[in-house]
Amino acid sequence: MQKKIFSLDEHQIFLQGPVVVFKWKNVKDWPVEYVSSNVEENLGYKKEDFLLNRIKYGDIIFEDDLIQVSNEVSNYSLSERNMFEQEYRIVKSNGEIVWIYDYTTIVRDENRAITHFYGYILDITKHKRNEEALRRTEKLNTIGEFAAGIAHEIRNPLTSLRGFLQLIKNGQIKEEYKDIMESELDRIESILNEFLILSKPHLTQYNKKDVHVLFKQILPLFETQATYNNIQLVTEFDLDELMINCNENQLKQVFVNFIKNAIEATSNGGVIKIECKKEQNELCIRFIDEGSGISEENIKRLGEPFFTTKENGTGLGLMISFKIIEEHGGTIQVESQLGIGSIFKIKLPFC
Template sequence: MRTGNSQSAPEHVTATPSSVNLVLTVTVNGQILYISSNCKDVLGYTKEMLIGTSIKNIIHKDDRFMLESYFFNKQQQSACALRVLKTNNDIIWFETIVEPIFDTTSFEYEEILLKMNVLVDPTNDCMLEENSPNTLLSSLFPDKSFPITRLVDAPNLIDEAPFPIIIAKLGQIVYLNREAASLLEIQQPNEVIGNSIYQFIDEEFHEVVSKRIEQLQSGFRLGIIEQKWLKQNNEKIYLEVKEVPIYIHDEIYEYIVLHDISSRKSFHDIIHRSRERYQRIIQNSIDTIAVIYQNNWVFINDSGVKMFGANSYTEMLGKNIYTFLHPDNHDQVREFIGIVNSEKKEVNFSKQSWYTFQGKQIYTELIGIPTTYFGEAAVQVIIRDISDRIKAEELMIKSEKLSIAGQLAAGIAHEIRNPLTAIKGFLQLFNDEIQGKQNYFDIIFSELSRIELILSELLLLAKPSEIKFKNKDIRIILRDVVTLLETQAILQNIQINIDFVNQDSIITCDENQIKQVFINLIKNAIDAMENGGTIIIRTRVTNDSIYILFIDEGCGIPMSILDRIGEPFYTTKEKGTGLGLMVSYNIIENHNGEITVDSKEHEGTTFKIKLPRINDTV
């Protein structure tokens, strides 16, 4: 007997032939509508004690959430282990299969069927209390010398029973009542006495029936099972079969009660097909479909499991939604759920941000639909991942900024460059004539040179030079750039380390432009490391891409401005123009690549460039 201190079913506990079946039907809010009559034997409750009460009252408190989840999940059909409380508060473990029955038009549950098998520890010699040979009909045959032929003399006991009954010995029919003969359309019941019961059972179930007879002969009670039988005219019929052992002449016979479920089976098949179709729609949806109850995920489809990077459905089950949601969206989502629950209508929520199990940020839009979960208000949500769309919009905005900056650059360059040339020329004339003011002229010429530098970068942005693409090994280009800047780095106590893969790293590029990008990124890294340190330049390759990483140990970029990196005229450096990275982004984009940046303040920054790889030699 399990105690109430058990927290989980032992791994070795399995259903054995001694399992006693309980069958329950409950409403969507857990109210018990029906429970099989053997509940008294198994749990100690009478049917009257349980019908109309909540099933939660007899389920261990730690297992109620599991049961509720299985009630709601239309896909979940595997058995779950549950602890059920007896009248004396002892615990019995049950293997439980939940089969919801719901309306074919609305797909809302009408009733829920629970099939529960007692789990028995096969290492325990003490089986169920009621595993002794069944004496269900002992009141009918108090005298064990009662001859089997006299069964026909007890019409009020068995033959007039309102349900089909067959009594057999090792599968050989020794008696059947009128209802059984009528059900199987047997014209002359006496003619089948002594025949094998297998002639009325579909061949598909012969092996199952044989094993059940062996169990009955060992004195075990057996649960209800669905079987396919044959009428005398070979017409197929679906039956629920309940079998118990009885003693007659100190020998065990099989007492078999039949219940025709053909109509119900046909209806259930329709329901099952409808349910499967509905489940396929849910599970195959590219959008996440989930149910939120008391701020927890209680159902989520496969797309949702994948979107959040979970390993399985159970990893999401029961988790609080706000552990995934960006803090900035908490209040908005609470309001969203409140509106859905209070106004009982579909509500749209345009944009929110979530975090996956891996910490990746994703953007979604929500549709909330009121629903019920175990009879209580809940929210069904359709979540569409719009991260790619958001990224595309941001790229479009950035492209617009580049375009505008290019137009501005063209105008500025033409309007300023010519006057600037004239000013510089006259200042050079004055410099030769005026003595003693050399320091002022040096400052003026320095600032004019800076203006020319800005104009040059603007002109490059506005009117890029002709691109000449050739196949080049990216490692050779990087080594050339490192050689160029290594001396400057050493002067600032900075070491440049390279970590190149030993694989062909060929790209199609304009070498000068790619060098310009690399020089810009390395110089930025040097400027960010005022106290010295190490810059790592690393390459990695895949079948179709080459990745170049520039990793520094500088001051890092604050998260609040990280998204603005690459915008025109936006810089974190005191004397920066904000155009160097913008030009670099533009060059990489023209090479069908992309630049991403990851930075932590006071720890350093990593720029990652992705370029198409050419499977060729230089």
């Protein structure tokens, strides 16, 4: 018995699918010259309403997205590209607003002038909803991690304070208790202040500054501590001005944090070198120490909230530093070897 062979009409298969094809003119509101037959099934509009110019393609774009879509089309049109991709919202015939992915091909005449666009659009609303749900979940997880971290960090000094208060109630009053209690309260305040810096949005004012000047102001703060720990602070700066657009106080906070960390890591004495050089049109600042080093596993976690390799650290200082450098358009890279030392490298754009 001979098997029956079925021939598949690719065009029909395409028209039964979710991708709707439009061809519109490159004039105001984008009147439609062609639309695939599945437009009614997918968007609810009748094909003839587009072809008879009752509805133009610009009419179905959600009004809040129309300016953005128009600007993007104009920008892409000025380039030599022959296609581009967009994501925006359109309004179906029943009033439902849906997200679409639009793959657009540009049609040009013999003079390279744009005459038409072909758009292949696909409803991605479910995908967008899943993305938003994932973002909400990640945000809740982050809040949970922060809350757990703060509770853990504050619980330790609170436990200590409760213990000393109990001793005082029992009549055991010593002057040294007051100093310890004050120190623990300062620690709680420091943790909360660092958390507020991370969580509070604020407008930052940027000014042109020479990095030489910033280091000249902060390095004397560490001279006594470095001498006491048998550490030599060495600087190697380019002689030319190294001007960057920055918030002076924020960058000082980052530099102070890195120098402080380097001194704490170099507990057995040694050299801490700070380099400031111009490299490939960027400012490159290196903090090089001969300390204990950081394992490869821990390097990957640097900048995470409440992750620290220090006994009394919170991890928030480094996290704030990463955030500040990112807001300045820069990057931080870390190289380290256990028992040899670490290099923290900051790259920042010049003015």
